[in-house]
Amino acid sequence: MYPGIHNFSEIGKLNKVLLHRIGHEVEGLVPDNFARLLFDDIPYLKVAEQEHDRFAQVLRDNGVEVIYYVDETAKAIRDPEVKKAFLNDILDESDLNSEGIREAIYDYLIRMPEREMVAKIIAGVRKTDIPNVESRTLADLISSSYPFYMDPMPNLYFTRDPGACVGNGLNVHHMSTVTRRRESLLLKYMFMYNKDFAPEGSQLWYDYDDPASIEGGDVLVLNSETVAIGLSQRTTALGIERFAENVLHKSTFKRVIVFDIPKSRAFMHLDTVFTMVDFDKFTIHPEIEGPLQLFEITLNAEGKAHFESVTDELSHLLARVLKVPAVELIRCGGNDAMAAQREQWNDGSNTLCIAPGTVVTYERNYVTNDLLDKKGIKVLTIPSSELSRGRGGPRCMSCPVNRDDL
Known part of the structure; x- marks a missing residue:
């Protein structure tokens, strides 16, 4: 295991993860501030804490070191x-x-x-x-x-968004909404002054003070050469461009694949509609397959960013960059349109892969979970009656810091 920040895939064995145990901040939610604080409902704190503790314990039981934002x-x-x-x-x-x-x-x-x-x-x-x-x-x-x-910070238990560990470096994100901007300050200070978290030599790909918004739910590290990023409701084209220029110039990564997804709350980030679960398997929400536009950012011979629209089908593009014969896209909810919408609302596609072919999911998304099981994916489920009220799943609730290389 490499020390410090080391994250060159979505599926390598997870060694260390940054969480925030949901707490009294959600008791600051009232109907009058729902819209501003980005919630639709109020989690029942006692049960939400139990559910979050179960999530952390599943990770520990599978060899993951769990660290917390407050500590x-x-x-x-x-x-x-x-x-x-x-x-x-x-x-x-x-x-x-x-x-x-x-x-x-x-x-x-x-x-x-x-x-x-x-x-x-x-x-x-x-x-x-x-x-x-x-x-x-x-x-x-x-x-x-x-x-x-x-104001409280009720969204912080979605630790994926304020930053992203990419390779041996970190993004400290400029969050899209004022409500969530302070969350990234905590991560900025961790990076600057906590050498247990970010040892000397850790790179900074994106800074808190950069002007364009980008959020971690849109950042997927596919392998040591490829990062996928969502152009979404919360992540801007300029933010993607700045990140791509930094990471491509100063790391092993050779390309950034941009997914232009619908700009709506139901498709808030790329990881709410698309996650990697094995070497050649992904979950996907069927409603994004048709309208999805793809772009590829690379460096040209002069070392400048080169942008290109991708005409390949998504499955062909993924097979190419992952260097596998083919990939399989497993549809959230299967072929049942109502199940797909229902489980998408409760983050059926938002899986956290903790080893190749092993994922953590919400138990309530039983249609998608059954499909994953039939495809040979080991599914570890956690309860989510209260955690899911915040509109985020296991991937949203976790910031992987260190994974094994594939």
């Missing part, structure tokens, strides 16, 4: 000056329109031990946490029924 960020900010800088960066991204409130939140949080401070930032700072904020301006005096000074 790794706390390690990164042990130095008092780094802790101050981190908190100021968080506050800068927290949409605070009052200097008095900002100072009060800073004073409240900076006194906490590192781990407690990180957990509280994720959970959100409520007005009841700091009851006696001095009013200095009109903005301070204006009352509101909204309970938070600083």
Whole structure:
């Protein structure tokens, strides 16, 4: 096993994964803030925690080291000056329109031990946490029924999105929505100051401050030469171009395949409609096969990015870049259109491959799971009555840090 960040495939044996155990941040969800905080429903926290713990235990039972966002960020900010800088960066991204409130939140949080401070930032700072904020301006005096000074981060349990480990490097993503932007700051500080997570020599392919949005659910590492990326509701063409130029110039990767998928919540990221489950097998949502446009980014002889529309069928393209005779696309829901839509909504295509031919899925997607089983894929299921309310599956909930090479 190579140390540190090492991820050259979607299917190599998973050695280390970064998770966030769902917590009190989801209790900050109310119907009034659903749209802004990107949720459709409120998970029942007690059961959601049990389901997430089961997910982590399945991974451990299969030889995966599980690390958590709170712990790794706390390690990164042990130095008092780094802790101050981190908190100021968080506050800068927290949409605070009052200097008095900002100072009060800073004073409240900076006194906490590192781990407690990180957990509280994720959970959100409520007005009841700091009851006696001095009013200095009109903005301070204006009352509101909204309970938070600083919003929670209920989406963080989808650790796939704030960043992506690609090869021996990391993307720290510029998230598409303001609501999720702070999540990437935690990862940025891990990369900069936590050498257990990112040892010296780890590359940075995309930075938090890059202006164009890109999210990790759109990034799939097919092999040591090929990265697939979704042009989606959350990932932009400019973001893809910047990532491709960096990774192709400074790594073993030779091409980036771009999947232009429908721009809608049902197809939020590429991994909600397409994931790799074995050397020559993928799950796919049937509704993207027809309208799918494909592009290939390579470097030309002068070392500049070359863009080309791909006319090959998807299966032929995948077979070519994976160097296998053929690939099989396993349709979510099989040939049942209603099952496909239902299981797609509950992330039937969002599998986490932990070894070639072994995947973790939600048990509720029984039609797709049965199909995978019949195709020779070992399916490890986890409960998801509450986790699935956030519209993300096992791949969404995990950021692979280290895999064996194929």
